[in-house]
Amino acid sequence: MTLGQGWTLSGMTTHTAIEIRGLTKSFSDKVVLAGVDLDVPVGHVVALLGSNGAGKTTVVRILSTLLRPDGGSALVGGADVTSDPARVRESISLTGQFAAVDEALTGRENLVLIAQLRHVPNAQDVADRLLARFSLTEAADRKAATYSGGMRRRLDIAMSLIGDPPVLFLDEPTTGLDPQARIEVWETVKQLAEAGTTVLLTTQYLDEAEHLADRIAILHQGRIIADGTLAELKALFPPATREYVEKQPSLEEIFLAIIGSPNAERTATTATTAITTSTSEAHR
Amino acid sequence: MSTHVIHDTTILTKRSLRHILRSPDTILTTAITPIAMLLLFVYVLGGAIATGGTIPAATPGRSGRGAYVDYLLPGILLVTVASGIAYTAFRLFTDVSTGIFERFHSMPIARSALLWGHVLTSIVANLISLVLVTGVALLIGFRSSAGILNWLAVAGLLLMFTLALTWLAVIPGLTATSVDGVSGFSYPLIFLPFISSAFVPTDGMPTPVRWFADHQPVTPIVNTLRHLMADQPVGNDGWIAVAWCVALLVVAYAAAMATYRRKLA
Numbered sequence: 001m002t003l004g005q006g007w008t009l010s011g012m013t014t015h016t017a018i019e020i021r022g023l024t025k026s027f028s029d030k031v032v033l034a035g036v037d038l039d040v041p042v043g044h045v046v047a048l049l050g051s052n053g054a055g056k057t058t059v060v061r062i063l064s065t066l067l068r069p070d071g072g073s074a075l076v077g078g079a080d081v082t083s084d085p086a087r088v089r090e091s092i093s094l095t096g097q098f099a100a101v102d103e104a105l106t107g108r109e110n111l112v113l114i115a116q117l118r119h120v121p122n123a124q125d126v127a128d129r130l131l132a133r134f135s136l137t138e139a140a141d142r143k144a145a146t147y148s149g150g151m152r153r154r155l156d157i158a159m160s161l162i163g164d165p166p167v168l169f170l171d172e173p174t175t176g177l178d179p180q181a182r183i184e185v186w187e188t189v190k191q192l193a194e195a196g197t198t199v200l201l202t203t204q205y206l207d208e209a210e211h212l213a214d215r216i217a218i219l220h221q222g223r224i225i226a227d228g229t230l231a232e233l234k235a236l237f238p239p240a241t242r243e244y245v246e247k248q249p250s251l252e253e254i255f256l257a258i259i260g261s262p263n264a265e266r267t268a269t270t271a272t273t274a275i276t277t278s279t280s281e282a283h284r
Numbered sequence: 285m286s287t288h289v290i291h292d293t294t295i296l297t298k299r300s301l302r303h304i305l306r307s308p309d310t311i312l313t314t315a316i317t318p319i320a321m322l323l324l325f326v327y328v329l330g331g332a333i334a335t336g337g338t339i340p341a342a343t344p345g346r347s348g349r350g351a352y353v354d355y356l357l358p359g360i361l362l363v364t365v366a367s368g369i370a371y372t373a374f375r376l377f378t379d380v381s382t383g384i385f386e387r388f389h390s391m392p393i394a395r396s397a398l399l400w401g402h403v404l405t406s407i408v409a410n411l412i413s414l415v416l417v418t419g420v421a422l423l424i425g426f427r428s429s430a431g432i433l434n435w436l437a438v439a440g441l442l443l444m445f446t447l448a449l450t451w452l453a454v455i456p457g458l459t460a461t462s463v464d465g466v467s468g469f470s471y472p473l474i475f476l477p478f479i480s481s482a483f484v485p486t487d488g489m490p491t492p493v494r495w496f497a498d499h500q501p502v503t504p505i506v507n508t509l510r511h512l513m514a515d516q517p518v519g520n521d522g523w524i525a526v527a528w529c530v531a532l533l534v535v536a537y538a539a540a541m542a543t544y545r546r547k548l549a
Contacts (some may be wrong), residue, residue: 064390066548086392094390100383103304116295117393143306159387 011263015168017198018063023073025221032058034222035072040182040215042166045099045189045199047213049206056202057097058169063200074165093165097172099156103145107136110144111162112163118163133259134188157188166193168192170201170253174208178250180259188209289394296388296401300375304409310371317474318364319409319420325356326424327484333484340485341359343429343514350425356510357421359482363412363474364417365446369453370470372406375455377466389548399454399544407443407449414442430515438512444529445505449473451536455543484504501528 018040025033031213032055050056062086063066063076064160073080073187075260108127115123134154139147144155153173160168171191174182189212192199200271201207209216211228217227249257304310320328325333379385379402388398396478418426428435453470460466477483479493480502486494497503504524511518 024319066389068387089390089392092390096383096386098383102384102386103298103382104306105299110304113295114391117388117391119291227393266468 012129015042019075023074024071025069025071026197038224040198040200042198043196044214045193045212046215047209048202048217048219049209050219056219060169060202060216064092064169068268070274077180092164092167093160094169095160099152101152101155106141106143108140108168115161120163134158140152149177150184153185153201162264167198172202260284288449289397292394292397293400296397297404299402311409311412314368318417319362319366322360346443352425353421357426358506359477361414362477364413365449366470366473368410368413369449369458370467372450373453373466377460377531391485394410403450407446419489428513430513434512438509446537448529448532451540454540458543459545477502
């Protein structure tokens with residue numbers, strides 16, 4: 001079932017950043033993609049949701065010209081990934097599943113390296129600006145090997161933004177991060193979306209998709225089995241019934257409330273309220 | 285397009301040279317194995333080998349320990365290169381396994397630049413180790429009567445040998461699945477000089493071993509280097525050595541590029 005149909009019909013190709021049709025890929029005799037169709041409109045954040053091994057990474061690798069599909073087609077910024085990979089690479093940036101930073105270089109050197117390879121003028125200035133934007137200025141001249149998981153991920157994403165690529169692939173950007181770092185990454189993605197960057201992100205966390213994406217596509221057994229906005233997906237289910245459930249804070253909310261993370265002010269407040277409520281209920 | 289390749293190769297070579305500067309221990313460990321071998325052969329085994337009278341002086345008139353150092357150095361230099369390229373494979377493997385290789389691949393970078401950056405770095409790193417090892421050899425009595433032209437020829441042959449072995453090292457660098465697999469491939473290369481004219485003349489070896497020693501690439505390369513350093517006529521060994529290096533280079537380059545393309549597909 002494809003809920004994006006209406007959009008595809010009305011949308012013009014120039015408004016589509018990514019257009020995937022009937023994409024197939026098998027590894028030896030294991031079918032990973034069995035005909036994937038997906039459109040990502042320009043400036044949208046689309047989450048590709050699926051369990052481990054569903055083929056999310058395979059989709060991203062094909063779109064970023066690292067892997068050849070067996071069949072079907074994929075256009076990124078109007079260029080075909082198989083016949084015109086060089087043009088595709090001009091308009092994309094990939095943040096892979098594991099923060100791909102050069103550990104022997106400092107944060108600043110990593111950024112300057114990418115800026116030079118992308119032929120961006122004033123590589124030093126670009127690096128400085130990104131360091132400030134990702135709160136890495138203090139750590140700028142330390143080797144990336146000494147960075148925490150969250151800092152590495154921020155540096156990784158900062159490196160991806162150099163040269164302002166219009167399309168960004170984020171493959172499980174928060175896997176393996178602690179809750180605080182996860183929220184930092186979320187904030188970054190939101191800022192990107194506001195700046196008009198098209199983002200295709202893969203995730204196995206439902207809340208992440210719900211939090212970040214304008215549209216959600218669910219990849220299951222090699223196909224997109226649902227695709228639409230959260231509201232559209234919710235509409236697939238029977239109308240909500242009203243039930244009263246005692247709200248318990250999640251462990252994440254408790255964790256963030258206790259460490260007093262400024263990033264999590266809102267979440268923290270919810271958590272505190274929740275704790276108060278449950279305490280008063282307990283008194284009764 | 286070609287300026288693109290040069291620009292990208294320069295940037296990536298600088299990056300990987302910086303890795304070497306940050307961990308100079310990789311060059312020291314590269315040089316330590318051949319230096320240890322040099323000292324072992326000269327001071328421990330050398331006495332017995334040299335008094336056996338089996339080592340012909342490379343330079344007429346030289347005798348004793350000095351003559352054996354002269355005899356030994358070319359083979360030790362080849363061992364230096366063989367142990368040096370293990371790090372080339374290791375650096376490439378690190379790029380592949382940390383995902384930085386994929387990052388570069390998804391960027392508009394000339395693809396050949398990625399490998400050439402590592403290859404050029406390998407040449408610089410090996411050059412430094414070769415100079416270090418030659419320096420130690422000079423300290424313990426190595427002397428050469430050869431002029432600048434001969435030494436240029438020595439450098440040229442060593443460069444071709446390094447280039448051939450470097451492209452060979454690219455293959456495990458791209459395909460290995462573990463660090464052990466990466467470093468393991470260089471052991472047979474380090475061992476190869478032992479069954480050649482590098483440490484003792486092949487005359488005294490049993491026929492099958494001698495046949496192998498005389499027909500494997502290390503022997504003509506070592507003989508050529510030795511004759512060049514001693515300012516003696518090189519003879520047929522010169523052409524055979526160059527032919528071996530070119531053939532190895534062509535095969536290793538083709539195999540490395542085929543591996544690379546398969547990796548990209």
